[in-house]
Amino acid sequence: MGQAQFQKALAMLIRLPEHNRQNLEQFLAAHELSCEEKENLRVLAHHREVNKFGYKMRNGRINYILESIPISLEYVDQENFIDLIKKEFDPKHSLVYARKIYRDFRAFMVSLRELPHEAWRKYLGDPPEFFFDLLEFEMLDSELEFQGFGERPLMDQSPLLHTSFEVLSLEYRIHDFVEKKRNPLKKKSSRILPFKEKTSLLFLKEGEGEYGYQLYEIDDVGINFLKKSLLGRKAKAPSYYQDLVESGLCK
Amino acid sequence: MSQISSGLEWDMRLERELFKHARHFDAIEVIPENFFFAERIQLTESLRRLKATKKPILFHGVELSIGSSEPLKRDHLSNMMRLMEILEPTVYSEHLSMTEASGVEIGQLTPLLWTKELADYIAQKIRYVQASVGIPFLIENISNRFVLPYTEITETNFINRILNSAKCGLLLDITNVLTNSVNYDFDPYIWIDALDLSFVRQIHLAGGARDSDNVLEDSHDQAVWDESWQLYAYVIRKLGPIPTVIERTGNIPQFDSLVQEAKKARQIQETYGLTAMAA
Numbered sequence: 001m002g003q004a005q006f007q008k009a010l011a012m013l014i015r016l017p018e019h020n021r022q023n024l025e026q027f028l029a030a031h032e033l034s035c036e037e038k039e040n041l042r043v044l045a046h047h048r049e050v051n052k053f054g055y056k057m058r059n060g061r062i063n064y065i066l067e068s069i070p071i072s073l074e075y076v077d078q079e080n081f082i083d084l085i086k087k088e089f090d091p092k093h094s095l096v097y098a099r100k101i102y103r104d105f106r107a108f109m110v111s112l113r114e115l116p117h118e119a120w121r122k123y124l125g126d127p128p129e130f131f132f133d134l135l136e137f138e139m140l141d142s143e144l145e146f147q148g149f150g151e152r153p154l155m156d157q158s159p160l161l162h163t164s165f166e167v168l169s170l171e172y173r174i175h176d177f178v179e180k181k182r183n184p185l186k187k188k189s190s191r192i193l194p195f196k197e198k199t200s201l202l203f204l205k206e207g208e209g210e211y212g213y214q215l216y217e218i219d220d221v222g223i224n225f226l227k228k229s230l231l232g233r234k235a236k237a238p239s240y241y242q243d244l245v246e247s248g249l250c251k
Numbered sequence: 252m253s254q255i256s257s258g259l260e261w262d263m264r265l266e267r268e269l270f271k272h273a274r275h276f277d278a279i280e281v282i283p284e285n286f287f288f289a290e291r292i293q294l295t296e297s298l299r300r301l302k303a304t305k306k307p308i309l310f311h312g313v314e315l316s317i318g319s320s321e322p323l324k325r326d327h328l329s330n331m332m333r334l335m336e337i338l339e340p341t342v343y344s345e346h347l348s349m350t351e352a353s354g355v356e357i358g359q360l361t362p363l364l365w366t367k368e369l370a371d372y373i374a375q376k377i378r379y380v381q382a383s384v385g386i387p388f389l390i391e392n393i394s395n396r397f398v399l400p401y402t403e404i405t406e407t408n409f410i411n412r413i414l415n416s417a418k419c420g421l422l423l424d425i426t427n428v429l430t431n432s433v434n435y436d437f438d439p440y441i442w443i444d445a446l447d448l449s450f451v452r453q454i455h456l457a458g459g460a461r462d463s464d465n466v467l468e469d470s471h472d473q474a475v476w477d478e479s480w481q482l483y484a485y486v487i488r489k490l491g492p493i494p495t496v497i498e499r500t501g502n503i504p505q506f507d508s509l510v511q512e513a514k515k516a517r518q519i520q521e522t523y524g525l526t527a528m529a530a
Binding site (some may be wrong): 001004006007008010014015020043047050053 | 369
């Protein structure tokens with residue numbers, strides 16, 4: 001195994017969900033990989049330290065860290081953010097990671113228009129719960145120039161927004177932002193989750209304690225509105241999300 | 252920077268004390284990526300204050316991923332160079348590791364496969380970096396979270412091959428050597444002796460702790476270990492004074508104890524280093 005092969009196998013290992021890790025041979029049988037790629041992945045997965053490292057570094061860890069932290073706007077500064085992450089998750093390992101997460105978020109928040117496409121995908125693929133709150137905070141705080149939005153939508157200005165999903169996400173965000181500008185006292189936030197193939201579930205939080213969703217089907221042509229429902233009052237949004245996951249509605 | 256010198260690492264939490272007591276140490280090490288925002292550099296207040304200290308600034312990068320088999324991250328290097336224009340560092344170091352693998356951002360300093368082919372490829376990338384930045388470039392030995400069975404050469408041979416080919420400097424992290432020696436059961440003094448020490452331009456000292464699996468970690472959250480000071484003195488005896496930075500980024504103590512560690516590094520350089528030079 002050379003460095004390039006090692007990197008490829010390590011990248012696969014980091015991406016590998018836990019159930020596939022536990023049933024590696026099943027995973028390998030179900031995927032079209034070369035014999036060499038399969039063998040390399042086996043070697044790393046069976047190497048105690050590498051496997052442990054891969055587990056810690058898997059992509060989901062970012063969301064795990066972030067979602068495990070009761071973050072709110074007061075934490076949006078580097079010192080507190082890093083301290084929080086260190087306190088909540090693996091304090092001996094996470095400093096470089098914390099810096100990176102902080103910087104990624106800061107990058108996203110401060111410079112929405114310049115954010116690389118890859119970063120969009122990274123976040124919009126599975127946005128953490130407080131994602132939009134942070135974004136909104138930064139949008140308000142950093143005085144990004146959204147005034148021209150009415151005549152020239154931001155999504156048309158940006159070559160970075162390629163997919164319907166991204167447009168949908170931004171569309172809702174801008175709508176939310178404008179609403180908030182109009183009525184600062186009205187509490188409203190949302191989040192979007194990937195929903196099956198080519199489908200997105202837009203979570204709504206309407207007013208205090210009311211939750212609902214909008215379901216969209218996204219194809220190559222555009223966005224088809226499927227369903228909207230307000231499910232009434234719930235104590236907490238996360239439990240509502242959990243209900244949907246358990247019901248199989250949301251992957 | 253004077254020949255005998257010791258410095259501390261910039262951290263936002265330490266900033267006020269760091270600037271207040273700047274007279275007690277000689278240089279400030281900065282992780283440049285802390286100032287990268289949205290693929291660009293922002294002239295923050297911290298940057299202005301850092302520049303105002305008039306202390307030599309040492310860049311210590313964490314994300315160039317120079318050990319990856321992929322091409323050099325030139326955009327990242329460009330950002331680095333833009334920050335260099337602002338802070339005018341005297342030296343730029345990077346970890347001999349990778350932080351990205353086949354498109355996955357690992358987020359950690361990850362060990363490499365020690366092969367001649369990879370050493371030569373890294374040396375090639377280093378030559379490009381050196382030609383670009385125009386200040387001394389150093390690579391740092393890391394604490395290895397794992398060692399793969401497919402290595403072709405030893406770690407010291409791997410490092411020596413890069414140094415001799417690229418003609419760059421070495422940032423010798425004493426604590427990383429000790430950490431690896433405990434975790435992988437080897438003699439750190441023999442490891443040091445196998446290294447081509449003529450390339451050492453800077454030294455790092457730190458403290459760490461054991462994790463839940465009893466693995467020693469270079470976590471930068473404890474005082475410098477006694478064993479690190481001993482190994483440090485061993486190296487200084489051989490080389491003479493070498494600019495040394497105390498790394499402390501977690502479990503931040505009273506600032507005075509960091510100053511004391513910086514002073515201790517200076518004392519060891521004065522005691523053993525000058526003797527080495529005279530010999």
